[in-house]
Amino acid sequence: MSSQSNVMPESTLRGQGIAAAAFPAARLMYWSVRRELWENRAIYVAPAAVACVFLFGFSISILHLLVEMRAAPWLDVTQQRELFGQPYEFAEDLIMGTALLVGLFYSLDALYGERRDRSILFWKSAPVSDLITVLSKAAIPIVVLPLLAFAITVLTQWTMLMISSAVLLGSGQNASILWSRVGIFHRWPMLLFHFLCIHGLWQSPIYAWLLLISGWARRVPILWAALPPLTIGIVEKVAFNTTYFGSLIGNRFTGGSEGIAVMERGRAMDPMMLFAPLHFLINPGLWIGLAVTAAFLAAAVRLRRYRGPI
Amino acid sequence: MACIEARGLRKEFGTTIALDGIEMRVEEGRILGLIGPNGAGKTTALNAILGLLPYQGELQVLGRDPWTQRDQLMRDVSFIADIAVLPRWIKVWQVLDYVAGVHPRFDRVKAESFLAKTTIGYARRVRDLSKGMVAQLHLALVMAIDARLLVLDEPTLGLDILFRKQFYDSLLNDYYDRNRTIIVTTHQVEEIQHVITDLMFINKGRVVLSYSMEEIESRFLELMVHPDQVDAARALKPIDERQMIGGSILMFEGADRQQVAELGEARTPGIADLFVAVIANQDKQAQGAAR
Numbered sequence: 001m002s003s004q005s006n007v008m009p010e011s012t013l014r015g016q017g018i019a020a021a022a023f024p025a026a027r028l029m030y031w032s033v034r035r036e037l038w039e040n041r042a043i044y045v046a047p048a049a050v051a052c053v054f055l056f057g058f059s060i061s062i063l064h065l066l067v068e069m070r071a072a073p074w075l076d077v078t079q080q081r082e083l084f085g086q087p088y089e090f091a092e093d094l095i096m097g098t099a100l101l102v103g104l105f106y107s108l109d110a111l112y113g114e115r116r117d118r119s120i121l122f123w124k125s126a127p128v129s130d131l132i133t134v135l136s137k138a139a140i141p142i143v144v145l146p147l148l149a150f151a152i153t154v155l156t157q158w159t160m161l162m163i164s165s166a167v168l169l170g171s172g173q174n175a176s177i178l179w180s181r182v183g184i185f186h187r188w189p190m191l192l193f194h195f196l197c198i199h200g201l202w203q204s205p206i207y208a209w210l211l212l213i214s215g216w217a218r219r220v221p222i223l224w225a226a227l228p229p230l231t232i233g234i235v236e237k238v239a240f241n242t243t244y245f246g247s248l249i250g251n252r253f254t255g256g257s258e259g260i261a262v263m264e265r266g267r268a269m270d271p272m273m274l275f276a277p278l279h280f281l282i283n284p285g286l287w288i289g290l291a292v293t294a295a296f297l298a299a300a301v302r303l304r305r306y307r308g309p310i
Numbered sequence: 311m312a313c314i315e316a317r318g319l320r321k322e323f324g325t326t327i328a329l330d331g332i333e334m335r336v337e338e339g340r341i342l343g344l345i346g347p348n349g350a351g352k353t354t355a356l357n358a359i360l361g362l363l364p365y366q367g368e369l370q371v372l373g374r375d376p377w378t379q380r381d382q383l384m385r386d387v388s389f390i391a392d393i394a395v396l397p398r399w400i401k402v403w404q405v406l407d408y409v410a411g412v413h414p415r416f417d418r419v420k421a422e423s424f425l426a427k428t429t430i431g432y433a434r435r436v437r438d439l440s441k442g443m444v445a446q447l448h449l450a451l452v453m454a455i456d457a458r459l460l461v462l463d464e465p466t467l468g469l470d471i472l473f474r475k476q477f478y479d480s481l482l483n484d485y486y487d488r489n490r491t492i493i494v495t496t497h498q499v500e501e502i503q504h505v506i507t508d509l510m511f512i513n514k515g516r517v518v519l520s521y522s523m524e525e526i527e528s529r530f531l532e533l534m535v536h537p538d539q540v541d542a543a544r545a546l547k548p549i550d551e552r553q554m555i556g557g558s559i560l561m562f563e564g565a566d567r568q569q570v571a572e573l574g575e576a577r578t579p580g581i582a583d584l585f586v587a588v589i590a591n592q593d594k595q596a597q598g599a600a601r
Binding site: 022023027028030031032034035038039114117118119120121122123124125126127128129130132305306308309 | 357360361362363364380381382383384385388389390391394395396397398399400401404407408409411412413414
C-alpha cells in the first residue's frame with residue numbers, strides 16, 4: 001500500500017516540464033463528441049438535406065397557397081389554422097423521422113465500426129476512458145441530434161414562412177392572416193421540449209440498447225439488435241396471446257401517450273395553458289426508461305473495455 | 311523505478327495459453343526489443359501492458375495497473391499497435407486537433423514541424439495517404455507526445471526499406487532521450503540490432519532469453535570455422551551449428567573467448583542468428599523431453 005502512495009508523487013514530479021496531469025472530463029467529452037460529428041456527417045447532413053428537399057417541394061406547392069388565400073376568409077379560425085399550419089407540421093414530422101433514422105443507424109454502428117476497422121486501438125491509445133467514450137456516443141442521439149433537428153426545423157419553418165410571405169406580397173395579397181394562423185412561434189418552445197424529452201430522454205433506451213449491441217456483436221449488429229425484441233414479442237403472442245411487449249417498444253418509438261399529448265397540446269388553441277412539462281417529468285415511464293438506459297450504457301462501457309478489434 | 315514490472319503474467323484464450331507466467335522488469339530509459347516467433351505471445355504481452363486485455367498475475371506499468379487504469383496510464387504511455395489503426399475517415403488536421411484536445415502532453419508544434427518534413431497535406435484523409443505516409447503521420451503524433459513509455463508493435467509492417475530506416479532514425483534522433491522507455495516488437499530483427507539496449511526472446515508464452523546488449527556481446531560468440539577445425543570447435547559445446555560455403559558457423563554461450571578465437575574467426579552473433587539458435591534449441595529440447 002505505502003509503496004503505491006510513494007510511487008505516485010514521484011512519478012508526477014518526474015513528469016517533464018509543465019506536464020498537465022489531466023484534462024477535465026468536460027473537455028474530453030467535447031472532443032469525443034466533435035470526433036463523432038467528424039466521422040458521422042450524416043448527423044447534420046441528413047436532416048439538413050431532407051429539409052432542403054422539403055423546402056424545394058414547398059416552394060412548388062406555393063401555387064396552392066394563392067388559391068387557398070382566396071378561400072381563407074370564408075373559413076373559421078380552426079379551419080384556417082389547419083389549412084395554413086399543415087405544411088409546417090409536415091416539415092416537423094419529416095425532420096423528426098429523419099433524426100430518428102439517423103440516430104438508430106448511428107447507434108448501431110457507433111461501437112461496432114471502430115472495432116471493425118481496428119481504429120479502436122487508436123482511440124484506446126488516447127487518455128480517454130471507456131465511460132467518456134460511451135457517454136459521448138450516447139450523447140449524439142440523445143442530446144445532439146434532437147438539438148440539431150430542432151434548429152433545422154426552426155430554420156425550415158422560418159424559411160417557409162418567408163417564402164410564403166414573399167409570394168403573397170408579390171401577388172398583392174395580405175400576409176397577416178397567414179402569420180396569425182400558422183402559429184409556429186408559440187410552437188417552438190413546445191417543439192424544443194418535444195425534441196429533448198421525447199426524442200432524447202423518452203427514446204433513450206432504444207439508442208442505449210443499440211449501442212450495447214454495437215459494442216457486443218461481432219457481426220451484423222442489426223440482426224442482434226432486432227432479434228431479441230422480436231423473439232420476446234412472438235413468444236408473448238404465442239404463450240399469452242397478448243402484445244404487451246410489442247406495444248411497450250412501439251410506445252418508446254412514438255413517444256407514448258405522453259409524447260402525443262404534448263404535441264396535441266402544442267396544436268391546441270392556447271398552448272401556454274396546456275404546456276405541462278411537469279406532467280411529463282413525473283411520469284414513471286420516463287424514469288423507468290432512464291434507468292434502463294443507464295443499465296444498458298453501463299454494460300456497454302464494460303464491454304468496450306473487454307472488446308478489441310474484430 | 312522500474313517502468314514495467316510483471317510477475318507470473320498469465321493469459322489464456324480458451325484452452326490456448328498465450329502467456330505462461332511472464333517475468334519481466336524493464337527499467338526506465340531502456341529500449342527493449344521483444345522478439346518471438348508468430349504466436350509466441352508478444353502482442354498479448356504488449357496488450358496486457360497497454361491495458362487492452364485482462365490478465366492474471368501481477369503487472370505494474372509506471373506504478374499503475376493497466377487494466378483498471380488505462381485512461382490515466384495513457385497520459386504517460388503512447389503506442390503504435392500497427393500503422394493500420396488510424397481511422398481511415400479522419401483528416402490530418404482533425405487528428406491533430408483531436409489529440410491536442412484530449413492529450414495533456416501533446417505538443418502540436420512539434421507534430422507540425424515533423425509533418426512539415428513530409429508531403430502530407432492537412433486536408434487529406436488517412437484513407438488517401440500511402441501506407442508510408444500513414445506511418446509518418448502516426449509517428450509524428452506519437453513523437454509529439456511527451457510520454458514516458460512508448461510501445462511499438464510491428465510499427466514498420468508493410469513499409470519499404472527506406473521508410474523503415476527513416477522510422478528508426480527519427481525515433482532515435484528526435485525522440486529518444488534516455489528518460490523514455492521504448493518497447494518494440496518486429497520480425498525485421500536486423501533493423502533494431504543497433505537500436506535496442508535490451509533484448510528479450512519470448513516463445514510459447516515464456517521468456518526464454520533476457521539480456522542487455524552488453525551482456526549479449528560478452529556472453530554469446532559466433533565462430534566461423536574451417537572444416538579442419540570443426541571437430542575441435544564442436545568439443546567446446548556450441549549451442550548451434552550451421553553450414554555455409556567454405557566452413558561452418560558455430561555459436562557459443564558463455565565460452566572462453568580466447569580459446570574459441572584460436573579456432574577461427576570469432577564475432578558477436580546477429581540477433582537474427584541468435585534468435586534462430588535459441589528458439590530452435592528450445593524446440594529441440596522440448597521434443598527431446600516429449601520423447
